[in-house]
Structures are given as C-alpha cells and as structure tokens.
Amino acid sequence: MKNGxxxxxxxxxxxxSAGWxxxxxLVVKHLPTEMHLVHxxxxTTKVIWI
Incomplete structure (x- = not known):
C-alpha cells in the first residue's frame, strides 16, 4: 500500500462534504474525477467521487 x-x-x-x-x-491519489483516501x-481505503 502506498503512503498517504x-x-x-x-x-x-x-x-x-463527504461527512468524514x-x-x-490521508490522500493516496487525487485524480480529476476521484480522490483515494486511507484512514x-x-x-481502510475509501474513494470520493468529485
């Protein structure tokens, strides 16, 4: 797993705005349409769709 x-x-x-x-x-990856987070x-990992 990558470091955030x-x-x-x-x-x-x-x-x-996502309620967290x-x-x-921590941000693992920030793309134009989504952001990947790790707790x-x-x-645990989650994805926010922008």
Missing part, C-alpha cells in the same frame, strides 16, 4: 499525504485545504473541504473527519484521512489508524 496530508490533505490540502481544498481536499479537506471535500472530505468534510479530515484529520483521520490513518485503521488502514
């Missing part, structure tokens, strides 16, 4: 990066302010807003706490998520503690 801290989300930028714009990415944090997208994570908040941006402090708990800091659990290691």
């Amino acid at each position: 990066k801290r989300p930028t302010r714009r990415q944090q807003e997208l994570i908040k 706490n941006p402090d708990n998520w 800091r503690d659990e290691g």
